[in-house]
Amino acid sequence: MSELSALTLEQAAAGLRAREFSSVELTQAVLDRIGSVEPDVRAYLTVTADEALTNARAADQRLRNGGASLLCGIPGGIKDLIATRGIQTTAGSRILEGFKPPYNAFVIEQLRRDGYVLAGKCNLDEFAMGSSTENSAYQVTHNPFALDCVPGGSSGGSAAAVAAEEAFFALGTDTGGSIRQPASLCGVVGLKPTYGRVSRWGVIAMASSLDQVGPLARTVRDAAIVLGCIAGRDELDSTSTTRPVPDYLSACERGVKGLRVGVPKEYFIDGMEPAVEQAVRAAIAELVRQGAVPVEISLPHTDYALPTYYVIVPCEVSANLARFDGIRYGVPQPGETMWEAYANTRGSGFGAEVKRRIMLGTYALSAGYHDAYYVQAQKVRTLIKRDFEEAFEQVDVIACPASPSTAFPIGAKTEDPVQMYLADIFTLAIPLAGLPARAYEAASEWSHSQCRERLQVGGAQ
Amino acid sequence: MSRYETVIGIEVHTQLLTRSKMFCGCPNDYAGAEPNTHVCPVCLGAPGMLPVVNETALRYGMMAALALNCTIPEFSWFERKNYPYPDLVKGFQLTQYSYPIGSHGQVNIGTDAEPLRVRINRVHLEEDTAKNTHVTNAAGESYSLVDCNRAGVPLMEIVTEPDMHSPDEAVAYLKKLRDILVFLGIANGRMDEGAMRLEANISVRTPEEAEAGVLRPRCEVKNLNSFENVRAALVYEVKRQAQVYDRGERVRQVTMGWDLEHGRTVVQRSKEEAQDYRYFPEPDLPPLRFTAAEVDAVRAGLPGRRHEIVSRYQQVLGLDAYRAELLAQSPAFAAYFDAALAVCPQAERVANLLLGDFMAEVNDRRMDMESTAGLPPAAETAELARQWEAGEVTGPQVKQLLPRLFDTGEGVEAAKAALGIRVVGAADELTPIIEDVLAANADAVEKVRAGQDKVFGFLVGQVMKATRGQADPGTLNRLLREKLGVAG
Ligand SMILES: [Zn+2]
Numbered sequence: 001m002s003e004l005s006a007l008t009l010e011q012a013a014a015g016l017r018a019r020e021f022s023s024v025e026l027t028q029a030v031l032d033r034i035g036s037v038e039p040d041v042r043a044y045l046t047v048t049a050d051e052a053l054t055n056a057r058a059a060d061q062r063l064r065n066g067g068a069s070l071l072c073g074i075p076g077g078i079k080d081l082i083a084t085r086g087i088q089t090t091a092g093s094r095i096l097e098g099f100k101p102p103y104n105a106f107v108i109e110q111l112r113r114d115g116y117v118l119a120g121k122c123n124l125d126e127f128a129m130g131s132s133t134e135n136s137a138y139q140v141t142h143n144p145f146a147l148d149c150v151p152g153g154s155s156g157g158s159a160a161a162v163a164a165e166e167a168f169f170a171l172g173t174d175t176g177g178s179i180r181q182p183a184s185l186c187g188v189v190g191l192k193p194t195y196g197r198v199s200r201w202g203v204i205a206m207a208s209s210l211d212q213v214g215p216l217a218r219t220v221r222d223a224a225i226v227l228g229c230i231a232g233r234d235e236l237d238s239t240s241t242t243r244p245v246p247d248y249l250s251a252c253e254r255g256v257k258g259l260r261v262g263v264p265k266e267y268f269i270d271g272m273e274p275a276v277e278q279a280v281r282a283a284i285a286e287l288v289r290q291g292a293v294p295v296e297i298s299l300p301h302t303d304y305a306l307p308t309y310y311v312i313v314p315c316e317v318s319a320n321l322a323r324f325d326g327i328r329y330g331v332p333q334p335g336e337t338m339w340e341a342y343a344n345t346r347g348s349g350f351g352a353e354v355k356r357r358i359m360l361g362t363y364a365l366s367a368g369y370h371d372a373y374y375v376q377a378q379k380v381r382t383l384i385k386r387d388f389e390e391a392f393e394q395v396d397v398i399a400c401p402a403s404p405s406t407a408f409p410i411g412a413k414t415e416d417p418v419q420m421y422l423a424d425i426f427t428l429a430i431p432l433a434g435l436p437a438r439a440y441e442a443a444s445e446w447s448h449s450q451c452r453e454r455l456q457v458g459g460a461q
Numbered sequence: 462m463s464r465y466e467t468v469i470g471i472e473v474h475t476q477l478l479t480r481s482k483m484f485c486g487c488p489n490d491y492a493g494a495e496p497n498t499h500v501c502p503v504c505l506g507a508p509g510m511l512p513v514v515n516e517t518a519l520r521y522g523m524m525a526a527l528a529l530n531c532t533i534p535e536f537s538w539f540e541r542k543n544y545p546y547p548d549l550v551k552g553f554q555l556t557q558y559s560y561p562i563g564s565h566g567q568v569n570i571g572t573d574a575e576p577l578r579v580r581i582n583r584v585h586l587e588e589d590t591a592k593n594t595h596v597t598n599a600a601g602e603s604y605s606l607v608d609c610n611r612a613g614v615p616l617m618e619i620v621t622e623p624d625m626h627s628p629d630e631a632v633a634y635l636k637k638l639r640d641i642l643v644f645l646g647i648a649n650g651r652m653d654e655g656a657m658r659l660e661a662n663i664s665v666r667t668p669e670e671a672e673a674g675v676l677r678p679r680c681e682v683k684n685l686n687s688f689e690n691v692r693a694a695l696v697y698e699v700k701r702q703a704q705v706y707d708r709g710e711r712v713r714q715v716t717m718g719w720d721l722e723h724g725r726t727v728v729q730r731s732k733e734e735a736q737d738y739r740y741f742p743e744p745d746l747p748p749l750r751f752t753a754a755e756v757d758a759v760r761a762g763l764p765g766r767r768h769e770i771v772s773r774y775q776q777v778l779g780l781d782a783y784r785a786e787l788l789a790q791s792p793a794f795a796a797y798f799d800a801a802l803a804v805c806p807q808a809e810r811v812a813n814l815l816l817g818d819f820m821a822e823v824n825d826r827r828m829d830m831e832s833t834a835g836l837p838p839a840a841e842t843a844e845l846a847r848q849w850e851a852g853e854v855t856g857p858q859v860k861q862l863l864p865r866l867f868d869t870g871e872g873v874e875a876a877k878a879a880l881g882i883r884v885v886g887a888a889d890e891l892t893p894i895i896e897d898v899l900a901a902n903a904d905a906v907e908k909v910r911a912g913q914d915k916v917f918g919f920l921v922g923q924v925m926k927a928t929r930g931q932a933d934p935g936t937l938n939r940l941l942r943e944k945l946g947v948a949g
Contacts, residue, residue, distance in 0.1 A: 082509075083508065083509045089508070091508065101507065101508070101509070103502055103507075105509060200509075200745075201509065201511050202510075203509050205508075205509065205745075207744075208744035209744035236511060237511050237745075238513055238514065238747055239744075239745065239746075239747060315741060316741075316744060319543055319552065321552075322543065322551065322552020322553060323506040323508070323550060323551045324508075325545070328505050328506065328507070328550065329507065329508075342545060362739065365543070365741055366737055366739060370739070370741075374741055
């Protein structure tokens, strides 16, 4: 029955309703699939087989009773940055090894309300800092379509699990491209919702003003189903929006006829892989063939997105990660003095990229530099936001590449952090403006020998 | 010493009497609780937890700011004040740094005739830290214990301009401030428990420097836990700084503690060691907006200022200062008194009832007058006072009726019916009783007739006793005098 794992979420949900198979069978098929491909892909940090089968049995009961939601009985993977009650949640870091939160994140409660099945916790760059998942303290995840290549990051485990049919969907988090870029590199759909659309409660923070949870799935409709479940107001997240949640699935029916598609000239740059540009241009041509109207636009502050992002993010990181001192939770290291114990705990618990960002942020916020970096970056952020506001007066959506390259080989960029930062160059600006965006498959057909390239479509809030 | 003028500024931190903590739902009253029992993932700084602002704390902050004549900003936000220490669970403290809830205020510590104004620089809200206890065990190992019950308790900081010029003025300001906060019902003013913490900044300067508006380096004295310690520390510092200058040396800008045992200030930290807190706006909380309508609503809900209430009771109602002060002990009590006056305008009578039998009842029941929960309706208490004034009930009957009003919440008439209380006021009903009493107390009658007026009271008491306290005092008096043939 292992072919069950290759269904789309929607097909699996239909099969469950038609009693073609049970959630226990579906879940077992996914667990079998995990068993066979995980040695090569390594998408999961924790596979929760017992939990999954318990969830599946409960889901089968609900399905028999009728009225269950589309996600009922469907196995999904959860980025290990999202708190799951009683189940180890590491953020990909040694400092949280063995940490079992006594709470579920809001998004987990939403999924549980709908009766999903927890397949496991997905690998990530430590505290979501990275673009290849190589910064995980535990393991390197491999791109299922090219095992010597990275899956992208930081939600690389989530993207790889969905691409390798180890889950029907996964939750990731996106701060500067951490859902869209790995979705792009793994050939799946990834969506970063508008800031505030999904509660961040229970999601370990990297940069609070940018972090957002979103779905990764194998089809746009599947992603719409998951977003419909996790979106909504949460009284415990003061930044979550009170706007009603629309019916995303029926919105998928609307088509693109008359849709004004902005093509920003700043996103087709020198140094971009020709294959990427070709695929994206072809995808835009396909949209036009279906009735969309292309409009050339300009986002003049695009060049400043990367430096702005790499000031704001480390500043917030430096404060958000200060709580990891090993005193109340996490892995403490002893020391002769309190300060030495701090230094030992954080020195051995955090990886290089995490330390780099903490130091960059601490520096940028320090007296004498604060105005030149943090304050200036906030001003530029406003200009970037204005670029998009002006653009959306002319167009309905913006189409651009999600990544300047296809999946790159494992180890290719680990020596040079700036090269790694550049992997997110097309995805950084959108979250700075608080906007939603989705990465789609741009190549016309599936091929397991080739890395996927993706089209990114940004929308107004 | 007299060559120098003293310059003092005061910073007060006070916990707020909200039910829950500043950013989570944990109970605020941790006094006496086992360590780390009033905690949740939010106030323990667990990964992924987010703050939610306590609206009541915001309102209390605004009440204090308005009572101190501050300007309320249109926008404000919390910022992260970053420093590592085990008492700070998140590694940062949320505090209103750039836009405090109140600024540019002032408070008068003098009298109406001779005002002495202390300007308020800022009133801002923040969260309290956890409490560290340093211990050494039997094996000689020393370590620290962290109790997070206090972490996240709403804290308000009130900072003055350096407007006080003597230790006495500083203490007068502190007393005034504590009165205002306690009267508003937003703080308990307890310094021994650390609910209210005092810090003083002090420097001295010459009259010429004062003329030119120049300040010399100041010393900050922290952890003063009583008004007397504030006074003692300031007196000590004024003298010390003057002596330093007189020796031709310079006063360094430092943070000090007060060594109670030796009666001296002790340097804790120099200015060079001052920390860089790397403030930036808390991204987990959207900015706060205060509309004019919201500010007006809070302003309208403020109890009158205590001294204004006291002077109204004296000047308009003609009460003496002692009773006026007692009636204005809390906004709730003053409001109760005012509500009663609307029904029974005889202020003397209402005040006597409230401060006498009524207060005794409140104390017996271990209630307080901080809130009016559990009290009889003010209108019924007023009705009791009115009937007493009108002779419709007697003093002893008031004592009988009050517990019933407290117990049942019923009206005065219902309580009287239930207890069978009435006034024996008709002459034909009282006369035979009086005649019986006179016949039984021939000795006393003789004494009254001989001019011993004191004994008259004894006979009144006997008649009261015979009527089980139900005789109308006025009628009784009149009839008794007639029978005895003595003038009133
Ligand atoms: Zn709490």
